Amino acid sequence: MTEPRRTGAGPEASDPRQTWELRLYVTGRSPKCARAIENLQAACEQHLAGRYRIEVVDLLENPRLAADDQILAVPTLVRKLPPPIRKIVGDLSDTDRLLVGLQLRPRKG
Amino acid sequence: MPKGRTTLVTGGTGSGKTLLGVQFLVAGAREYGEPGVLVSFEESAEKVSANVASLGLDLDGLQRNGLLVVHAFRVDPAEVIETGEFDFQPLFLLLADAIERIGAKRVVLDTVEVLFTVFRDRAIVRAELGRLFRWLEDRAVTAIVTGERSDGLSRYGIEEYVSDCVIVLDHRISDEVSTRRLRIVKYRGSAHGTNEYPFLISARGFVVLPITSVALDYAAPEERISTGVARLDHMLSGGLFRGSTVLVSGTAGTGKTTLGAYLIDSACARGERALLVLFEESPDQVIRNMRSVGLDLWRWVEAGLLRMWAARPTAFGLETHLAILAQLIEEFAPPVAVLDGLAGLTHGSCVAEVASMVARQIDLLKKQGITVLATTLAAETETSTIGISSLVDTWLLLRNVESDGERNRLLFVLKSRGSAHSNQVREFVLTDRGIELVDVYVGSAGVVTGSARTTQEARERDTKLQRDEDLMRRQREVRRAIIEGEARLAVLQDELAAEKAEIDRIERRQQHQTADVEEDRAAMASRRWADQAGDERGQR
Numbered sequence: 222m223t224e225p226r227r228t229g230a231g232p233e234a235s236d237p238r239q240t241w242e243l244r245l246y247v248t249g250r251s252p253k254c255a256r257a258i259e260n261l262q263a264a265c266e267q268h269l270a271g272r273y274r275i276e277v278v279d280l281l282e283n284p285r286l287a288a289d290d291q292i293l294a295v296p297t298l299v300r301k302l303p304p305p306i307r308k309i310v311g312d313l314s315d316t317d318r319l320l321v322g323l324q325l326r327p328r329k330g
Numbered sequence: 331m332p333k334g335r336t337t338l339v340t341g342g343t344g345s346g347k348t349l350l351g352v353q354f355l356v357a358g359a360r361e362y363g364e365p366g367v368l369v370s371f372e373e374s375a376e377k378v379s380a381n382v383a384s385l386g387l388d389l390d391g392l393q394r395n396g397l398l399v400v401h402a403f404r405v406d407p408a409e410v411i412e413t414g415e416f417d418f419q420p421l422f423l424l425l426a427d428a429i430e431r432i433g434a435k436r437v438v439l440d441t442v443e444v445l446f447t448v449f450r451d452r453a454i455v456r457a458e459l460g461r462l463f464r465w466l467e468d469r470a471v472t473a474i475v476t477g478e479r480s481d482g483l484s485r486y487g488i489e490e491y492v493s494d495c496v497i498v499l500d501h502r503i504s505d506e507v508s509t510r511r512l513r514i515v516k517y518r519g520s521a522h523g524t525n526e527y528p529f530l531i532s533a534r535g536f537v538v539l540p541i542t543s544v545a546l547d548y549a550a551p552e553e554r555i556s557t558g559v560a561r562l563d564h565m566l567s568g569g570l571f572r573g574s575t576v577l578v579s580g581t582a583g584t585g586k587t588t589l590g591a592y593l594i595d596s597a598c599a600r601g602e603r604a605l606l607v608l609f610e611e612s613p614d615q616v617i618r619n620m621r622s623v624g625l626d627l628w629r630w631v632e633a634g635l636l637r638m639w640a641a642r643p644t645a646f647g648l649e650t651h652l653a654i655l656a657q658l659i660e661e662f663a664p665p666v667a668v669l670d671g672l673a674g675l676t677h678g679s680c681v682a683e684v685a686s687m688v689a690r691q692i693d694l695l696k697k698q699g700i701t702v703l704a705t706t707l708a709a710e711t712e713t714s715t716i717g718i719s720s721l722v723d724t725w726l727l728l729r730n731v732e733s734d735g736e737r738n739r740l741l742f743v744l745k746s747r748g749s750a751h752s753n754q755v756r757e758f759v760l761t762d763r764g765i766e767l768v769d770v771y772v773g774s775a776g777v778v779t780g781s782a783r784t785t786q787e788a789r790e791r792d793t794k795l796q797r798d799e800d801l802m803r804r805q806r807e808v809r810r811a812i813i814e815g816e817a818r819l820a821v822l823q824d825e826l827a828a829e830k831a832e833i834d835r836i837e838r839r840q841q842h843q844t845a846d847v848e849e850d851r852a853a854m855a856s857r858r859w860a861d862q863a864g865d866e867r868g869q870r
Binding site for chain 2: 246249250251253256257260275279281284285287288291292293294295296297305306307308309310311314315316317318321322
C-alpha cells in the first residue's frame with residue numbers, strides 16, 4: 222500500500238488502531254459550515270472509515286469558546302488526536318489540501 | 331478619537347501602537363464609563379497586561395470590574411491550513427458577546443494585519459475586515475485598529491476600509507537619537523493639526539504633547555520679578571516682567587548658570603516653585619557649584635520649592651525633551667523655570683530642529699505664564715547659536731574680555747522688551763558672596779575691566795588723593811598767611827596804641843609845661859610886683 226521512500230501520510234495514518242478525534246467549529250447553519258460538515262464526513266468515510274469521531278461545536282451557542290480555543294475563523298477543523306494539533310480553516314472543499322492538512326495524504330489512485 | 335467610528339493607527343515595530351490602543355481602552359473605562367474590548371493578535375492576554383502594567387495601566391483590575399474584556403489570539407501561520415472559504419464569524423461573535431455582556435463601547439484590534447500573514451486568501455481577509463469595520467460602525471462602537479506600517483500607510487492597505495481617521499506613529503532615528511512622533515493623516519469631519527506631534531511613552535503611559543500652538547496670544551503681566559541680582563534689576567528698570575523670557579548667552583565660563591541660579595534663588599525665597607532643567611550638569615554638581623558663590627539651592631530642593639531635572643541632550647530626542655518638559659510643567663506648575671545649556675541640544679541634531687524645539691519649549695512655558703531664563707552658549711558676541719533671539723523678551727549677553735593677561739566677564743543688556751534698560755556694560759564679578767555687578771571704567775583707552783580696572787581705580791584714587799593733599803596744603807598755607815597777617819596786625823595795632831599813648835603823654839606834658847610856665851611867670855611877677863602889662867597876668 223505504501224511507497225517505501227515517501228511517507229506522506231504520518232505513521233499514525235497507517236496505524237489502524239488510532240482513533241481520530243476531530244472537532245469542527247461552526248457558526249450556526251451557514252452554507253459554508255454545512256458544506257464543511259459534508260466535505261469532512263465524506264473524506265473521513267473514505268480514508269478513516271470506522272476510526273474517527275467528529276464533534277461539531279457551534280460557536281453561536283458559546284461565543285467565548287472561540288477565544289478559549291483560539292478559533293478565529295469558521296469553519297475550522299481541529300485535529301485533536303492524533304497529535305500534534307492541526308487546524309484547517311475553510312469549507313474543506315479542497316479534499317487534497319484537507320488530507321494534507323490532516324496528514325492523511327493518500328497515495329494517488 | 332472619532333466616536334462611533336474606526337480609527338486606523340499604523341506604525342512600525344515598537345512605535346507604541348498597542349499602548350495607544352490600551353490607553354484608549356483604559357481611559358474609556360476609567361474616565362468615560364465606556365467599557366472596552368481588546369483583541370490582540372500578537373500577544374497573549376497575560377503578556378499584554380504585564381507589558382502595560384509597567385506603565386501604570388491595570389488591565390486585570392478592569393477585567394475583574396467588568397470594564398474590559400481581553401481576548402488574545404496566538405495564531406501560528408504554520409499550523410493553519412486553508413481549504414476553501416471561511417469567515418471571521420467567531421470574532422464577530424466574541425465582540426457581540428462583549429458588547430452585550432459588559433456594554434463595550436470601545437474596541438481595539440491589535441494588530442489586525444497579522445490576519446493577512448496567517449490566512450493566505452487575502453481577498454477573504456480583506457472582505458471580512460471590511461465587513462467587520464462596517465459592523466462595528468453599525469453598532470456605534472469606537473474602534474482602534476492597528477496596522478503595521480510600511481511604505482504606504484499600512485502594509486495590506488487596511489486604510490481603504492478605515493476611512494475616517496488615520497493616525498501614523500513613527501519612531502524616527504535622526505543622528506542616533508530616536509524620537510517618537512504621531513501624525514494625524516486623516517480625520518474626517520474635524521479640524522486637526524497636520525503636524526507631526528511628538529509623543530512619549532513614559533511611566534504614565536502614552537503622552538502626546540500639547541505643543542506648537544504658534545498663536546501669539548499669551549498674556550503679558552505688568553508685574554516684575556527680581557533676577558536676584560539687585561544691580562541687574564536696576565539695569566532692567568526694576569526686574570523681569572513675570573512671564574517673560576530671558577536669554578542669557580555667552581561664551582563658556584561666563585556665569586550663565588549662576589545667573590539662572592540667582593533667579594531661582596530669588597523665586598524660591600519668595601516662596602514660589604521653580605524648575606531647573608539642566609542639559610549640561612548634574613543637579614548635585616550645580617548645587618555644589620552654586621554653593622561656591624554663596625547660593626544654597628539644596629534648601630529649596632528640600633523645601634520642595636525647587637525641582638531639578640537633568641538629562642544629557644543626547645539622552646533623548648528633541649521631541650522627547652520637549653515632552654518631558656511639558657510633563658514636568660504640568661506636574662509641578664512652576665512660575666519660574668530655568669533651562670540651562672540649550673546649546674547642548676545641538677549635539678547630534680540639526681540646528682533648525684533645535685531652534686524649532688526651543689521655540690516650542692519657550693512657547694509652551696510662555697503660555698503657562700512661566701518666567702523663563704534660558705542659557706545658551708554663544709561663540710560670537712551678538713548672535714545666539716540657535717537663533718532664538720527673536721523669541722526672547724530680554725537678552726543678556728555675558729562676554730569674556732581678555733586684556734592684560736586675564737579674562738573678565740562683562741554683562742550687557744542687549745534687549746529688554748517693553749522696559750527701559752541700561753545701555754551700559756557692567757563688569758560681572760563672581761565672588762564667594764555671589765554676583766556683583768561693578769561699573770566698568772570707561773576711559774580714553776576704552777572699557778577697562780578686572781585688575782586693569784582696579785589699577786585704574788587706584789590710579790584715580792591716587793590722583794584724587796594728591797589733589798586733595800594739594801588743596802590741603804594750599805589751605806594750610808593761606809591759613810598760615812592769615813594767621814601771620816593777623817599777628818602782624820596785632821603788632822601794628824599795639825604799635826599804634828603805643829604811639830597814641832605817646833602822643834597823649836606828649837600833649838599832657840606840654841600842658842603841664844605851659845601851666846608851669848604860667849605859674850612860674852606869675853610867681854616871678856608877684857615877686858617883682860610887676861604891673862599889669864596889658865594882660866590878666868599883669869593884674870595878679
